[in-house]
Amino acid sequence: MSAITSPSPGSLTLDRSARQPLVRIAGDWTLAHYGALRREVERLLPSLDAHCQVELERLGALDTAGAGLLVxxxxxxxxxxxxxxxxxxxxxxxxxLRSVAAALNRPEAPQPIQGYAFGDVLAHIGQAVSTLWRQQRALLGFIGLTLETLALSLPRPRRWRLTSLTVHIEQTGLDAIPIVALLTFLVGAVVAFLGATVLADFGATIYTVNLVGFSFLREFGVLLAAILLAGRSASAFAAQIGAMKSNEEIDAIRTLGLSPIELLVLPRVLAMLITLPILTFIGMLSGIAGGLAVCVLTLDISPIMFFTIMQRDIAINHFLVGLGKAPVFAFLIAVIGCLEGFKVSGSAQSVGEHTTSSVVQAIFMVILLDAIAALFFMEMGW
Incomplete structure (x- = not known):
């Protein structure tokens, strides 16, 4: 036992005089002697095979470094x-020894499968379609949950969040009026310029009035207002709820026995349902005003003639079609923004990713539904 416990540098020798090669391991196999032992192991390892005898009787101290060399x-x-x-x-x-052997016995990482260009493209398309399908399923489920909570809350006035509703009406509606009015005015002027330029070749510049009226009453008024709110309000909803999610405030709301849908989602949805039709109406008026300014300044069409043509040629149903799309767009924008906020995992990076995703999804859904509605109303003759 004295040979085992006596402090001595570790050693490794190979005795070839016997019938079978004999490996003698002696001394302390510790970190202090790791360098010399490593060189000896590398020198003798190619000469060893499975039939070599091993002698461990004179093995001294052993630590993790020495055990790794022995393994x-x-x-x-x-x-x-x-x-x-x-x-x-x-x-x-x-x-x-067994712990070190188990730690070193890790399976090798599988080599990545070498793909090919066409297969990678198909795989990427499949992943994108699968992601889109999961997003739409989550959106439909969240829409159902929101409608259920709304139906349960409407008959109970005591549960209405009027203060929160008023605040969100101001933030999403009143504060957005200047940018909506300015943008639609400029787009109306651009549409009138374009119409006047194209129709001048046919001697029909007078129909610029019809072009501006139809485009803003049916499409541009509601579409521009919805896109602006998708970038302005949907991102704000996602960031606000996402920050609350990362700070565990939503968990605290649930702990208090309150519903996050009723407390956070319904005021935002109702505020959007109120403000987007109003902003759509303002956008229609501003776009028509931009077209009127171009007609008066460049086409010598008086304001009286402008409004006379609109009253004569443009029916009221075009205004109703444009205004009727506003509540649908408002509901989708608000629900998408709130849903992306609830998806936040807790980090600042996640807040940014889902805020961006809310804007992209809201604008995509607005344009998609607007295109479907345009085809439907055209086929119906409305």
Missing amino acids: ELLGQERIAAIEAWGPPLPAARLAL
């Missing part, structure tokens, strides 16, 4: 069966 030298299988061929070692030393 590398003797191999996983021989270490696993050390009790069958080796001397009786202390339990702690056996446990150390």
Whole structure:
């Protein structure tokens, strides 16, 4: 036992004089002697095979570094069966050797499958379609949950959040009037310029009035207002709810026995349902005003003639078609913004990603539904 416990540098020798090669392991196999032992292991390892005898009787101290060298030298299988061929070692030393062997016996990482260009494109398309399908399923489920909560809250006036509703009406509606009015006025002027330029070749510049009236009453008024609110309000909803999610405020709301849908989603949805039709009406008026300014300044069409042509040629149903799309767009924009806020995982990066996703999804859904509605109303003759 004195040879085992005496402090001495570790050593490794190979005796070839016997019938079978004999590997003698002696001394302390510790970190202090790791460099010399590493060189000896690398020197003798190519000469060893599975039939070599191993002598461990004079093995001294052992730590993790030395155990790693022994595992590398003797191999996983021989270490696993050390009790069958080796001397009786202390339990702690056996446990150390087996733990190091298990840690080093990790499966190699699988080599990435080499794909090809067409297969990668198909895989990317499949992933995109799968992601879109999951998003639409989540959106439909959240719409159903919102409508259910709204139906349960409407008959109970005590549960209405009038203060929150008023605040969101101001933020999404009143504060957005200047940008909506300015943008639609400029777009109306651009549409009138374009119409006047194209129709001048046919001697029909007078129909610029019809072009401006039809385009803003049916499409541009509601579409521009919805896109502006999708970028302005949907992102704000996602960021606000996402920040609350990351700060665990929504968990606190649930702990208090309150419904996050009723407390956070319904005021935003109702505010959008109120403000987007109003902003759509303002956008229609501003776009027509922009077209009127161009007609008066460049086409010598008086304001009286402008409004006379609109009253004569443009029916009221075009105004109703444009205004009727506003509540649908408002509901979708608000629901998408709130849903993306609830999807936040807790980090600042997640807040930014879902805020961006809310804007992209809201604008995409607005344009998609507007195109479907335009085809439907055209086929119906409205």
